[in-house]
Amino acid sequence: MVKLNAEQMRTLAGYRDIVLQNMHALGIVGIEQQQALLEVPLGVLRSNATQRHGATRWRRLPSGDLELEVVDLHPNLLVNEWADYAHFVLFHEYLHALGYRQHNSAFRSLEALWPDGKGAGRGKEFTRSRRLARARWMWLCRECGERYPRQKKGAGRYFCRTCNTALVDEAVQDIQ
Secondary structure (H helix, E strand, O other): OOOOOHHHHHHHHHHHHHHHHHHHHOOOOOHHHHHHHHOOOEEEOOOOOOOOOEEEEEEEOOOOOEEEEEEEEOHHHOOHHHHHHHHHHHHHHHHHHOOOOOOOHHHHHHHOOOOOHHHHOOHHHHHHHHHHHHOOEEEEOOOOOOEEEEOOOOOOOOEOOOOOOEOEEEEHHHHO
């Protein structure tokens, strides 16, 4: 588990308050559920995560029951640039914390209630920014110009999603 610093704790507490107010206004949680979510510990993921933006972690008790352990957000979401998307990710994780553990139709219908559609739709953009930050190689398509940031060489084994042409490796420092 990654240790939070004081600034991250303050930011997460602010995000939590905004998300819980929205959940209450949307009628998703009552006062009791809101209080229970207030007590859920918040944390951060490892900063090298690229695909995972948030996580709801559970601990299995000796009885076999599950106990909510922590809700984690990606540490790079804790800046103003990503605040709208971070609110949505925390909302998503709180839905899991309420017992909607699977991404089924009931979960998706609740998730669709989030009032900020623009913020909710920034997931691919965030993933791309994280991949670009960690990329050592760029797989380039010489046909259509598409670029795929990666951490390892492709060595011609991979093909462009757009035009099915073999991708060429270029080191990131050679591009910039």
